[in-house]
Amino acid sequence: MSAEELQKTAQAMVARGKGILAIDESFPTIKKRFDSIDIESTEEARRNYRDLLITNPGGADYISGMILFDETIRQSTSDGTPFPEALIKQGIMPGIKVDTGAKDLAGHPGEKVTEGLDGLRDRLKEYKQLGARFAKWRAVITIGEGIPSMACIQANAHALARYAGLCQEAGIVPMVEPEVLMDADNTIDVCFDVTRQTLKTVFDTLFSMDVTIEHTILKTNMVISGKKCKVQAGVQEVANKTVRCLLETIPAALPGIVFLSGGQSAELATAHLNAMNKSYPDLPWPLSFSYGRALQEPCLKTWAGKAENVPAAQAALLHREKCNSLACLGEYTEAMEQAA
């Protein structure tokens, strides 16, 4: 793929009013999601569920790409069309999660480093043949007593840069995902400082390892209060602090930024994105979404593993996709939830 094609792919991922649907849950994560609706995580159940997400009529109006898991990129729709082909037919780009998970970082209790670089060049070649246009690698930064350490941030930034370089070599756009977790009791200001340090380190490392910024997409957390913090910052404060943090750390040459939802409720994730785009319409990059849970949760609950619920589940997904598409334009309102 030429440089021009990489740039086109990156720009298409964050096309106006469009975002990414993450359906790349690993085996342990999808089991957790299925446990919540009391169904067993068998290969066929996972295929049935991903089938309804991938073939949702109308989804392509709001969704530019979907991130698949290794098992999913090899599965097919009920009528036998391989999932990547089913997406491409609708004008949705297939993406693929290529990291192999966050493991304990030696010498740093409570901290993780993401693995998956060994053999990545060959895996990317295969994923490209299977139709992948972009890839994802998630690094996890934990806030706690005395953490994160610079060692953890640097180890993860280094792995992200090596992954991104390999992706670009393979003609695949890297979605670089450093996620500062929101599970602790920290204030929003601590999240700001940690996110700022993390993003600064990641972009310095991408630069020093010659990753082309114009062919990269950033997926990151919002600057937000820890879930267990007694004082929860309001929507406008989250928008203001997130945008300030991005402006301080992210080069203007980046084609776009997408957010993960990270455990926010579906409606709050939409409201935060909307407030950013409404208050800051002239940023150097589009701000969009690449949610997993915040797009899927209402759909998953409605489906509950039953074939007869598929149309209603697909409608629930489409509603969240539409709300987040409008949030990319700063045109979402809470009233849209009542109308649903």
Ligand code: 13P
């Ligand atoms: P959530 O939106 O559920 O956080 O998932 C997005 C994702 O892909 C995390 O890597």
